[in-house]
Amino acid sequence: MVIPSNARLIWDWFKEKTNIPDFGIAALMGNFQAESGLESVRKQGDFTRDRAPSKAYAAKADAGNLNDFCKGEIGWGLAQWTFGSRCADLAKLAKSRGKSVGDLETQLEFCWTELTNDFSNVLYTLRTAASVRIASDKVLHVYENPKDQGERVQKERAEYAQAFYDAFHEEKAKQDKTADILARLDKITEELEAIKADIKNR
Numbered sequence: 684m685v686i687p688s689n690a691r692l693i694w695d696w697f698k699e700k701t702n703i704p705d706f707g708i709a710a711l712m713g714n715f716q717a718e719s720g721l722e723s724v725r726k727q728g729d730f731t732r733d734r735a736p737s738k739a740y741a742a743k744a745d746a747g748n749l750n751d752f753c754k755g756e757i758g759w760g761l762a763q764w765t766f767g768s769r770c771a772d773l774a775k776l777a778k779s780r781g782k783s784v785g786d787l788e789t790q791l792e793f794c795w796t797e798l799t800n801d802f803s804n805v806l807y808t809l810r811t812a813a814s815v816r817i818a819s820d821k822v823l824h825v826y827e828n829p830k831d832q833g834e835r836v837q838k839e840r841a842e843y844a845q846a847f848y849d850a851f852h853e854e855k856a857k858q859d860k861t862a863d864i865l866a867r868l869d870k871i872t873e874e875l876e877a878i879k880a881d882i883k884n885r
Contacts, residue, residue, distance in 0.1 A: 686850050689721040689787070693761075694851055696791045705848060707809030710818030711794070713844025714827050717836075718763040724785035727758035727765070741785040749774055752784070761790050762827060769797070802826050815848050816841040 686694075690712060697708040712721070719725045726737040740759075744752040751757065752774060755767035764770050773793045774784050782789045798806040805826045812818035819841040824832055 686847075687721060689723075690847060690850075692787060693721065693791065694847070696788065697795075700791075701795055703806070703809050705851070706812050706815050706818045709815050709844040709848035709851075710809060710812070710822050710841075712847045713815070713819050713840045713842070714822045715761045716843040716847075717840045718758070718827065719761050721761065723760050723787040723790050725760065725763075727763055737785070741783055744774055744784045745777070760785065761787075762794060797826075815844045819844045 693712055693715070694708060697703055697711070703711075715721050722734070722737075724734055724737050724741055726734075726740045729737045729740075731737075740751070740757075749771065752759065753767045753771045755765060755770070758765045759770060760773070764773060773790070776793050776796070777784045777786060777789045780786075780789055780792075798809070802825065805821055808821040809818050812821070816837075820837055823829075823837060823840055829836070
């Protein structure tokens with residue numbers, strides 16, 4: 684799997700800013716993938732290449748016109764937040780940071796704020812789940828809570844989550860292997876230099 688740039692940013696943010704284990708991070712990302720394709724500037728139903736409708740929707744909200752944004756009918760952003768008060772809280776956070784409602788890091792911060800407050804039961808599962816599937820289902824049923832939560836949806840989101848988990852762990856394994864090889868080469872170089880110095884001193 685080629686890791687998309689947004690996926691790397693999201694993974695790294697949760698790794699650096701939170702204490703959620705990898706199963707939990709992957710579960711969030713799998714659900715975000717299903718909801719928005721990991722796009723923070725995405726209005727529900729906007730599948731255009733340039734996402735112009737989404738950008739216009741965000742600009743309107745950023746300008747302070749929140750009538751549509753907080754109406755509770757249109758999903759927005761990574762998690763496709765829809766409920767009026769949640770969208771209002773996201774807009775409030777974005778404004779306090781001087782950012783757009785479409786800003787990726789602001790949305791990640793908002794997600795973390797929700798998890799540590801209103802969704803602490805979800806956070807508990809993300810921290811303790813013994814598998815990606817368990818964590819993914821919890822995000823689906825409680826944090827996202829879409830109308831369709833059937834087995835097909837559960838399976839799809841868990842598969843997305845597992846793919847992210849595997850991709851980042853495979854990458855980490857390759858990095859560790861490369862680091863080990865470089866360390867061995869450094870050691871060999873040091874030994875060769877020591878042998879050269881010994882020969883010169885004879």
